[in-house]
Amino acid sequence: MFDHDHDHPHEPIVTAARPSLYEIMETAVRELLIERHLIGAHEIRRQIEVLDSRTPALGGAIVARAWIDPAFKARLLADGRGACEEFGISFYDDTSLIVLENTEAVHNLIVCTLCSCYPRPVLGLPPDWYKLKPYRARAIFEPRAVLAEFGTVIPAEVEVRVSDSTSMVRYLVLPRRPEGSDDFTEAELAALVTRDAMIGVVPVNLIDGASP
Amino acid sequence: MQDSHPAAQSLISKPVWALGEEPAFRPGARVHVSSRSPIGHYRVPLYLRGKTGSVVSVIEPAGLNNEEEGFGRNAGGRRHYYRVGFEMSEVWAGYPGPVRDRLFIEVFETWLERA
Amino acid sequence: MSQADAMLKRLPNDIGGLPAGPVRPVDHVLEPWEKRCHALADVLDFHKIINTEEKRRGVAALGAELDNVLSYYERWIAAFANILFQKGILTPEELAVKMQQVEARWACDVGA
Structure with a gap:
């Protein structure tokens, strides 16, 4: 900004903005570890x-399978990870999974008060508000x-049952x-x-389903 | 668990398990969370210290103590984590919701004592 | 317990039960470097170069002040750097030199 009295013509820059300190750090750390054969570029x-x-x-x-197949639902509630593995879902982060069923009498909610533990193998990465x-x-006391x-x-x-995820176990809410x-x-x-229904903060509705 | 397969058990004499292999607590056990205060790293939040709850399930397999893992120890003795349930009113004085509301969290074995 | 004692005993990430404002349903699509940073974290854990628990400790060790001003993956990459220094895998000088090279490469690529 303050160094703007150079005289070459400005090219429209179509690439990304100047990388942040953190992006530069990420690239540098990754490249150094790859150069030393500690990790492989293909692994990233x-x-x-x-x-x-x-x-x-x-x-x-x-969830849909559990709704239509009582035997699968029973397996899912007994062994969340094993039932998901039937679908070819691997638990690459070496976590286990407990599936929590919402019923007329019980509403489950998941949170990680200490960081951002989340059932990534089955839901992907958590939304920002979760982190x-x-x-x-507040999710644990109100x-x-x-x-x-x-x-x-x-x-x-x-x-209301709140499950605070802290270590090896991840949770998935089975909505009604x-x-x-x-x-x-x-x-x-x-x-x-x-x-959000599988985090437990909203029910499943006929009107607003589709993509999150 | 050592007594979970009686049919198989009848064919062999009872083998001895390594220390820590057998869960110290069973579902239904009343447990008290230690009120100690580690510094540096911990995964038992402050709000839970000194509270009393009930073991809901034993988490398998046993794992490393995550306070040690936090400093790069990737091997060592394993103990179980337990899913423990607490009444909200036990954890939070003056909890505003219904008394039936509960909180569940996984706690490493060395943090628990029989209540 | 003095305020200092309390600060030592409560990790900056241990916020369960503290007062906080309303939950706003914010989210964003990860920037490419953020996704690479997440993949890097997973690969570092697979190799136990930095296990997941070390990463958590490293993030907390940045302290409450940085915790408040850095974003999620900014905390992660800063923690990785510190942990790699602590473990003798990288030195501060090596990383700083490499960062200068990366930045120079970017400047060259865009013709700045």
């Missing part, structure tokens, strides 16, 4: 493909107020199947299931 590329392939659509497919202070600080901020009001007779979805195909059901 492959892991980016892994991350790109993990989206809430995987979780949605799991920020307001949700992490979950009903936090849910209300998402427009979700839980009746007093329903038990919405009323009026009896005629839906498995694919149509899966399309209703949003990321």
Whole structure:
């Protein structure tokens, strides 16, 4: 900015803006480790493909199958990771998975108060709000107020269960199947299931399903 | 768990398990979270210290102590983590919601004692 | 317990139960470098060069002040650098020199 009295003509710069300190640091660390054969460039590329392939659509497919197949649902609730592995979902981060069923009597909500633990193998990377202070600080001591901020009001007779993920276990909420979805195909059901419903902050609705 | 396969057990004498292999707590056990205060690294949040809850399930397989992993120890003795449930009113004095609301968290074995 | 004692005993990331404002449903699509940073974290853990728990500790060790001003992946990459120095895998000088090279390369690429 202050160094603007040079005389060469300005080319329109179509590439990205000047990289930040952190982007430069990321590139430098990665290249140094690759030069020393501590990691391989192909490992980074492959892991980016892994991350790109993990989206809430995987979780949605799991939920839809659980809604239509009671035997699968039983396996899913007994061994979340094993049931997801049936779908070819690997747990590359070596976490286990507990699936928490929402019912008429119980509403589950997941949070990581200490950082950002999240069921990445089945949902992909968490949204920013999940990683920020307001949700992490408050979800465990005033979950009903936090849910209300998402427009979700839980009746007093329903038990709210908050699961704080801290170590090896990740959680996935199995939302309630919405009323009026009896005629839906498995694919149509899966399309209703949003990321936020599998975190437990909203129910699954017939109207606002589709992509998160 | 050592007693979970009685049919197989009947064919062989009972082998001895390594220290820490067998979970110290079973589902339903009442447990008390230590109120100690490690510095440097921990994964038992402050809000849970000194609280009493019930073991819901044993997390398999056993794992390393994550306070040690935090300093780069990638091997060593393994113990179980436990999914422990607490009444919200036990954790938060003056919890505003219904008394049935609960909180669940995984806690490493060395943080727990029988309540 | 003095305020200093309390600060020592509470890691900056241990915020469960602290007062905080309303939850705003913010999100963003990761920038390419952020996604690379995430992939790097996973690969470092696969090799146990920096395991996930070391990364968490390293982020907390940046302290509350930096925690407040850096974004999520900015904290990660700063923590990786510090941990790699601590473990003797890289030196501050090596990283600084490499960062100068990376920046010079970018300037050259865009013809600045």
